[in-house]
Amino acid sequence: MNDNMIIDLYFARDNSAISETDEKYGSYLRKIAANILANREDEEECINDTYLKIWNTIPPLKPLSLQAYASRIIRNIAFDKYRRITAEKRGGSDVPLILDELGEIVSGKDTPEAEIDRKELVRAIADFLDTLKIEKKAYFICRYWHAMSMKDIAKKYGKSENHxxxxxxxxxxxxxxxxxxxxxxx
Amino acid sequence: MKKEDLFEAIGELDSNIPQVKKSMPVWLKVTAAAACFAFVIAGIRIADSFNTAGRPTTTATNAMITMESKEEQGTINEFSAGAKEDKIIYEGALVGTETTQTTTEVETSDVFHPWPDAESALKNNFDIYGGCYLDEKQELVVLLTEDTPENREKVCADMNVNAELAKFREVKYSKAYLDAIHDKITDVMMNRQFETIVTSGVMEMENYVEVTLTEEDKEAIEFLNRLDNTGAINIVYGSVSTTAELIAKK
Incomplete structure (x- = not known):
């Protein structure tokens, strides 16, 4: 079933929309949650929250890509959950390392929101990624969007972890x- | 800005991972290069050993160079070889828009065998012909499953060699039998039925099919035993991989 047909089911308030979404994107979404949380129970909770959010937002929203929309939702939900988990000192994903790596780029100080327009920042990062060679861009997205481990990225591209x-x-x-x-x- | 904010901002980017062509691992590149090199060396040595017995290597090489240089102008028409005392005159001829002829004299051993026609020997004597090779003295050794004077004459006649100048050795398996086993193993390798089977080759001198497994694989060994469990298959273990992987990554 294609994205438009699944979205039509959401618009028709048909419960099968969720099962169709799960069938098509469930494993992809679980992988994103797993990379961030590394805890099966938390992952399932994230999945359920994601489907609920999709159900509650479509309609009125009609995303062009259901995959992109759902993946962004689950990443945000998983990262919120990660923050709560960190406060409780549990979990074993690569996110602490990833955040440390990103910490090399930023100062870590509070910045007045007015100074940084989120949309401008996102656009600047997107522009930067477009200047990279395709494999470097792929490594970046794998690591900092999907929170994949170095080992998994190395395996995916047939390179060494050091590379x-x-x-x-x-x-x-x-x-x-x-x-x-x-x-x-x- | 906090690192968490940057992580969240990155989350607003397109999540699609660009398609990158997966590169061949370094170890595989090295293995493949080594395998190619080994094949080239083996090919040269085989050609060399046959040429020493039947044809002069240096002449053949010269002739090949001539032919390659004329490749666009003509096609290879015929080879002829002949013996003259202890010298051999080899002629390579080309036809086409331009014809050239090279004649070179080279030293060879005292024993001369014409180029053995192993294909005819195999075709006409599939049950008795076991293969052939050149021994350390560069003398032709013909393998027979039944070493009788009649079989010697018959096989040598088909091979177009002088039986009096050849050596003979009795072996257990015919070349046709070993080839049939090898073909079946090649089929499963091509179908990637057993990824652990990475090489197969008929070893005429040893009179068996040598199969390389990357690791002990019960199913693969059972399959090989089903093909033959009388000793026609010799299993070796090695890390040289890659027939399947090379096909997969092509």
Whole structure:
């Protein structure tokens, strides 16, 4: 079933919309949650919350890509849950490492919201990624969007973990320069 | 800005991972290069050993160079070889828009065998012909499942070699039998039925089919035993992989 047909089911308030979504994107969404949370119970909770949010937002929303929409929702939900879990000191994903890596780019200080327009920042990062070679862009998305481990990325692309780590480190340095040059007070 | 904010901002990007062509791992590249090199060396040595017995290597090489240089102008028409005392004159001829002829004299061993026609020997004597090879003295050794004077004459006649100048050795398995086993193993390798089977080859001198397994694989071994459990298959274990992987990653 294609995305439009599934979205039509949501608009018709047909419960099968959720099962169809799960059948088509369930494993993909679970993988995103698993990368961030590394806890099966939490992952399932995230999945359920994601489907509920999709159910509650479609309609009125009609996303162009159900996959992109659902994946963004589950990433946000999983990351919120990750923050709660961290406060409770449990969980074993790569996210702490990933955040430390991203910490090399930013100052870590509170920045007045007015100074950083989120949309501008996202656009600047997207522009930066477009300047990268395709494999470096892929490593970046795998690591910092999907929160994949270095090991999984290395396996996916047939490279060594060291190669991936070095490549990502260079990309982070370039991203920092890119954002600084564009006046972002990060 | 906090790192969590950056992580969240990245989350608003397109989640699609760009398609990257998966590169061949370094170890596989090295293995493949080594395998190619080994094949080239083996090919040269085989050609060399046959040429020493039947044809002069240096002449053949020269002739090949001539032919390659004329490849666009003509096609290879015929080879002829002949013996003259202890010298051999080899002629390579081309036809087409331009014809060239090379004649080179080279030293060879005292024993001369014409190029053995192993294909005819196999075709006409599938039950008795076991293969052939050149021994360390570069003398032709013909393998027979029943070493009788009649079989010697018959096989040598089909091979177009002088039986009096050849050596003979009795072996257990015919070449046709070993080829049939090898073909069946090749089929399962091509179908990737057993990924652990990575090489198969008929070893004429040893009179068996040598099969390389990357690891002990009960199912693969059972399959090989079903093909033959009398000793026609020799299993070796090695890390050289890759027939299946090379096909898969092509």
């Amino acid at each position: 991936i780590a070095v490549s990502l480190s260079r990309t982070r340095n370039k991203l920092k320069d890119h954002l600084t040059e564009r006046g972002f007070s990060i």
